[in-house]
Amino acid sequence: MLRGTAPAKINLGLNILRKRTDGFHDLNTVFHPIGWGDRISATVSETVSMTCTDSSLSCGDDNLVIQAAKCLQELTGVNQGAVIHLEKELPHGAGLGGGSSDAATTLQLLSQLWKLESSISLDSIALMLGSDVPFFLNKTTAYGEGRGELLTPLNDYRFPFSLAVIVHPIHISTALAFQQISPQETNQFNLIETVKSNDLERWSKELVNDFESPIFSQWPLLLETKALLLNCGAGYASMSGSGSAIYGVFESYKDAQMVIQEEAFRGCATWCETSIEDTSIF
Ligand code: C5P
Numbered sequence: 001m002l003r004g005t006a007p008a009k010i011n012l013g014l015n016i017l018r019k020r021t022d023g024f025h026d027l028n029t030v031f032h033p034i035g036w037g038d039r040i041s042a043t044v045s046e047t048v049s050m051t052c053t054d055s056s057l058s059c060g061d062d063n064l065v066i067q068a069a070k071c072l073q074e075l076t077g078v079n080q081g082a083v084i085h086l087e088k089e090l091p092h093g094a095g096l097g098g099g100s101s102d103a104a105t106t107l108q109l110l111s112q113l114w115k116l117e118s119s120i121s122l123d124s125i126a127l128m129l130g131s132d133v134p135f136f137l138n139k140t141t142a143y144g145e146g147r148g149e150l151l152t153p154l155n156d157y158r159f160p161f162s163l164a165v166i167v168h169p170i171h172i173s174t175a176l177a178f179q180q181i182s183p184q185e186t187n188q189f190n191l192i193e194t195v196k197s198n199d200l201e202r203w204s205k206e207l208v209n210d211f212e213s214p215i216f217s218q219w220p221l222l223l224e225t226k227a228l229l230l231n232c233g234a235g236y237a238s239m240s241g242s243g244s245a246i247y248g249v250f251e252s253y254k255d256a257q258m259v260i261q262e263e264a265f266r267g268c269a270t271w272c273e274t275s276i277e278d279t280s281i282f
Helices: 064-076 098-113 122-129 133-138 174-179 191-197 200-206 212-218 220-231 253-259
Strands: 002-019 025-045 048-052 081-087 142-145 150-153 162-167 236-239 246-250 269-274
Touching (some): 002 098, 002 133, 002 162, 002 191, 002 236, 025 098, 025 191, 025 269, 048 064, 064 081, 064 098, 064 122, 081 098, 098 122, 098 133, 122 133, 162 220, 162 253, 191 200, 200 236, 212 220, 212 236, 220 236, 220 246, 246 253
Parallel strands (some): 048 081
Antiparallel strands (some): 002 025, 025 081, 142 150, 162 246, 162 269, 236 246
16 A cells, blocks of 8 residues: 655745636746645555545545546556545645645556556646646645746745644635636736745735635635734735635744634634744744
């Protein structure tokens, strides 16, 4: 049996630039992997099937895990299958990339399990499954362009903050969210430079998620959540992807830990982590 983890991502800035002739949108963003994630295990079998700890999720052909497995099987002509088990921790429809991350980890696990040649490129298969699946093959902070698949890893970047993520039980369809956007190429800031500055005041002025405006008008609770995170000490707060997850970036791990205990966030899925090396000073 092989096991792997499928981490979530947050978007540090997300500018939707233009609608393309293929129906997708060109965008700029920085994808940043976080510690919250699903766990996946797989064993060889004759056919492809899956089980999942979340009974609200389909284990059929509409699950990206099954799609990833069948796509890999067809494109490589392998005559093995797999039984895949998904331990679901990440909320779906939250803009955290959970389904995409599951798909990427499934591709990696099965190419090992089926002993596929290492020359087989998983990148093109990943893009067939979704625009941000290629990012999850590398799982390092990266600048994304195009549909989100043209990736420049920010290898020397370190995120030196604590993070609190709040997910209300609101599921947002990415396709519908894109339909509500009027793309504008107005952001004059260099996203990579802004992120690398690690200056949260600068982030607040320069890092914009273009989905926030239409999604916040529809769901004022999400705007209130962002405001509450800022009031409770976040130096920067934003929605991730097309929502509904809202995250706060904190200089203090204690503040990040305290905010997820707020009464207003009862009934939410929450996550808190720190990259601050010495937490003993708190
Ligand atoms: O690629 P993915 O399956 O995640 O995208 C879901 C939907 O979101 C697409 O069908 C498309 O409508 C929209 N989308 C887009 N531009 C992108 C990514 C997604 O318009 N760069």
